[in-house]
Amino acid sequence: MDEHVVIVGAGPAGLAAAWAIRRAGRDPLVVEQADAVAASWRGRHDHLRLNTHRAFSHQPGARIPRRCGSYPARDDYVAYLQEYSAGMRLRLGTRVHRIDRTDGGWALALDGGSLTAAHAVRRSATSAGSATRGQRSARLPGSAPTASRSRWTTASPAR
Numbered sequence: 001m002d003e004h005v006v007i008v009g010a011g012p013a014g015l016a017a018a019w020a021i022r023r024a025g026r027d028p029l030v031v032e033q034a035d036a037v038a039a040s041w042r043g044r045h046d047h048l049r050l051n052t053h054r055a056f057s058h059q060p061g062a063r064i065p066r067r068c069g070s071y072p073a074r075d076d077y078v079a080y081l082q083e084y085s086a087g088m089r090l091r092l093g094t095r096v097h098r099i100d101r102t103d104g105g106w107a108l109a110l111d112g113g114s115l116t117a118a119h120a121v122r123r124s125a126t127s128a129g130s131a132t133r134g135q136r137s138a139r140l141p142g143s144a145p146t147a148s149r150s151r152w153t154t155a156s157p158a159r
């Protein structure tokens, strides 16, 4: 197995998952199709601010600095996420095309190759549509999607 855990996407949710997994003692690989973390936020209007208060918008383990104001500006939020990702293992500029079940894990087809992993975490959808194809991943108890756009699926091999 190449990796214990692979996370697809280095947006706020993928980075939060990586933080939690690192805290649990593993060092996941985060695979991101863009050339930087927080790609969706980098692409948003340069005058955009969070419409959720700073106190309710932070990642696990790291508050958004007070100097960013109540409703942080796009660039401040991007900088915050960039800093949050420091020390995480990132593979940028790499799109994940498929995730398929294998014996004991998952096979991921990526730009320029493939990876095997015991566990994979991916979004089940993005605002732009399906994050990956391959629908054989399992939704674990407690990971049901919320009503927001941030729908994630954890995939874990059956035991």
Ligand SMILES: Cc1cc2nc3c(=O)[nH]c(=O)nc-3n(C[C@H](O)[C@H](O)[C@H](O)COP(=O)(O)OP(=O)(O)OC[C@H]3O[C@@H](n4cnc5c(N)ncnc54)[C@H](O)[C@@H]3O)c2cc1C
Pocket (backbone or CB within 6 Å): 008, 009, 010, 011, 012, 013, 014, 015, 031, 032, 033, 034, 037, 038, 039, 040, 041, 044, 049, 050, 051, 052, 057, 094, 095, 096, 097, 126, 127, 131, 132, 149, 150, 151
């Ligand atoms: C205009 C706008 C304003 C918003 N304002 C707020 C706000 O103020 N507060 C709030 O809480 N939420 C807000 N949201 C909701 C927003 O969706 C979240 O803030 C947040 O960006 C969602 O994080 P995410 O990690 O789930 O998704 P994203 O930020 O979309 O990150 C997903 C990442 O996965 C990558 N990816 C996708 N598919 C693949 C693939 N196949 N292979 C590799 N990488 C892949 C993408 O490139 C991206 O970097 C806003 C949304 C919009 C559109």
